[in-house]
Amino acid sequence: MRSFKISKFYLVIFTIPMKAFPARITRFLRSKHFLALAVILCAFLNTKAQISKQDSLKALLKQSNNIEEQYKLNSELTRMITRTKPALALPYAEEALKLASKLNSDSLIHKANLNLATVYFRLENFPKSLQLYYSVIHSLEKNPIPDLLFTAYVNSGNINIIQADYKTGIAKYTKALEYLPPNTKTNLEKKAGLLNNIGGSYKEIKAYDKALKYLNEALKLSKQINDQSNIANVLNNQGLIYQKTGKNEQALKYFLEAMEIRKQTKDTLGLATSNYRLGQYYYSLKDYKTAESYLKKVTGLKKDAGLLNLLNQSSLYLYKLYKAESNYEAALAALEIFKDTNDSLYSEARTRKIAQLEMQFEFDRMQHEQETRQREKDLYSWMIGISLALLLVIITLLYFLQKNKARRSQLKQAHLQLEKKSLEKDIELKDKELTTQVLHLVQKNELINVISEKLMDIKETLGKESHTAVQKVITDLQSNLQPELLNEFKLRFQHIHNDFFEKLNEQFPNLSPSELRLCAFLKLNLTTKEISAITNISPKSIEIARTRLRKKLNLTGTDTNLVIFLAQLDQSSGSK
Template sequence: MIVTFLIRSFQAKKKKISLNKPIVFIVCALLFFLNTNAQNSKKDSLKTQLKLANTVEEQFKITVELIKLNTKTNPALALTYAEELVELANINKSDSLINKANLNLATVYLYLENFPKSLQYYFKVINNAQKDTDPDVLVSAYVNSGNIYVFKSDYKNGIAKYTKALDYLKAKTKLNFARKAGVLNNIGSLYKEIKEYSKAMVYLNEAIKLSKQINDQGNIANILNNQGQVYQHLGKNDLALQRYLEAMEIRKKTNDLTGLATSNFRLGQYYYSIKNFAIAEQYFKKITSTKNDSGSLSVISQASFYLYNIYKQQGKYKDALQSIEVHKNANDSLFNEARTRKITQLEMQFEFDRVQNQQKIKQREKDLYSWLIGITLVLSLAIISLLFFLQKNKAKRLHLEQNHLKLEKQNLEKDIELKDKELTTQVLHLVQKNELIDVISEKLVDIKSNMNTESQQQVQKVITDLQSNLQPELLKEFKLRFQHVHNDFFNTLNEKFPDLSPSELRLCAFLKLNLTTKEISAITNISPKSIEIARTRLRKKLNLTGTDTNLVTFLSQLEQASVHQNLQA
């Protein structure tokens, strides 16, 4: 991890911004135990180790250390290492390493104040962490993205991100207690800014409780100041003053010069709010008389402006003029510092982007040239081979397709013919069965009249049994079986000759099976003469009148044409 974001206090960053509006001061917790020469020596040593590293894991670990050492002093170089770190992680294809690499890249962009890019990578870390949950990575991602929202004065989103970070600070370690206390303090401060004071105190009380457990005096002082502001907003001035004084004592004991400036400002602001300008002046003058380092410039700017207002009300115009001069000089220094930093960051980002774009363009040109040569050779070979094989196989394929279609047609015709015979046989068998039952039944009826009563009853029972075997639904059954064999026959007829009646369609089916007039008469119980008349009408509707075309042949060819079309389709 490059940076542990423990928010200690809220300080002003922009020109003429009151300290009552918190802009999160991102604490870059890189603890420098060695002097500058020792750091340079360590950098050189790490670069040598990076060249000698044999595995991706070793390279990854060393690159992370180089990013840590360069993030504050040379962010542009840190950005280069961060990009290399992402490439290493992608080579390794480890979700955990990819997330850590993206986190480092997001943090470097945060130092460069490229907030959109930084947020983009923090969100990427959060989304990818669902695959490989690492609490430390998620805490940093949520807290840092929350810091960015607070920089943009989007306090509600800042609270949301800080709250998510708390979900991953479950481990009961000293480090986690410190981090959790810092996050709780931040949430309490933001609730104070949106004037939800009861919620603010809940989080601040929890934060100070954790900080006392680990004796984190710096954070205790920060929280006491925040509690003092909440009490002051609620009109509980005695409690507010008590908290400010407690924070002051802690900072005196720890010799926290920046913290002392903040405590003096809070006390001065407190006495100014209750119109005790004499005591307020004493605290503000303690601030303006300190060394104008970058850490206290913003506090000096605000304190001198308060002094200006005090002196103006008291008619001390000379002192007021001096105070406004101090205020102006502090603001100018802050503005110049911010502008210089921004220009430097823009130059570094521009140079980095320029180098990256040049490398990408060169690589793209090289890749494009290689691809063009390879694609040209492959396409040429493929086209020649394709033309050769297409020409060679075209005739063979057509011949095979024709033989296949011919064979399939023959098989279908044989299959249909066989099924037609089976269907005809079944129908005729049913007809013969019905006729036989009728003949036997009639004979038994004649015999029955000459028998005694007991015998007549037995004969009647036999007649009833025989009649129960009759097939009254013969035509219906025939239609179902016929359609099963010739499923497109009726559709074809209806398409070509839509005027055919149901009885004519049924007659076509009988003729298709090559049944004789007598057989049709037996099935339909219609006289042969009527069937002959029906055949004549049918020929007329099929436009066969005056031609030598056989009706049965015509119907068979009609179905064969339909089968052929289906095969071609």
């Protein structure tokens, strides 16, 4: 079980003396095209190997009758699948925990809980993930197992940092250091990485002196063990602090030093980060030409899951600086990259931002074209006026009429845009309110279910004369969960989105009532787990229902996201 950290991949290419090849082949082998092909080939072979290994482990699992072996296979499958497809890893993680309980091994149970917590972390179910990490921490208080406690504290601290609770995150990182013996290179690497995380967290709360203290310690340790990757990360964090405190020359020195290390280690993601950071640095100084040269090195990279955020932010900076220079063609190209990466991130908020940027760009482009046409008309009018004085009055009148018409049109469009934004904001606020209330009810229902389960456990320890009373309490708790939740949801949803069902029935008249209800849940961007809690239907059944719904909505075989499709359904109708 490892703490969350970007993995480092090493590409080994066996070399052959270049004299053995003709000159043309030698040039090709030394070119960037050959390196790109080699990277793609290695990635392909690595993916194929991973899939092959997964299939082998699954085949062994089906054949195995040994509980201990089954535990190991489920744990290994969990670790292999979690990073790419956490939803598919969840059944293996849960099964591993059950098998660990059957083996009655506390150590295996703790490891299974950590693996399961990792899966929930990847699924962004942070409350459940934290619950499992805390469970391991409390269980090991009396008889500590250092490596397990280190993992639990670091990963639960990561969740706090993601949620911007930096003080709690720092406290957990500091606690994790107590359980890390510094006697191996691996542990020293972990310590250096953790010191960098602590320094970065202090940077976020603007405690720059403390941040530099930890970053300097991390840098010293990283140099001691020659961890080039972490040295570059620490230098980058130090550069950010100097930039925020107005020490631009010192910040630039650290950014460039980090980049040089990443060049030497051929760290693709690190180089992209350094180029982005330098582009952002020069953009803040309004040195757009230099900023462009660095940012284009990021946007020129192939789209990859680890680079999406950097591609997204770099293309946005390019759009801004091209727009500032009135280079609309280049701005549009940058905007296309921004939109493409944004779609890949499946973020509804970012999708709305793209729409705003597109509208703003289109407005600026039309305004620019109109100004250009206007200048041409003025020049033409002036030339005709020199030779034909009689036409000057007519042309001038036409000019002012056209200008007034254009102004009225602009005012009308601006008014319509304001009304549209106001309506969208109102709907968005009501959506958030409805979602919050529904999730509150879900949490309440989940709490009632937990209490019911605990009462069932208590019931088993009581005498038979108390069974009826306890069962009555459980029945009373469970009796009104689903009707209350669904009725509340139905009334409020129809009030906010009164045209949504009408639009659905108009375009897809063969949808059943349960499918219409599922559409409403997805419209609010509820997760499968949340829908399961509301409808009392298993997550697996909901996934099947979503697949059938895609087929009925004619989305099968397309890349269209179901949630985004439903979110935009009534919006598109309202804009016509």
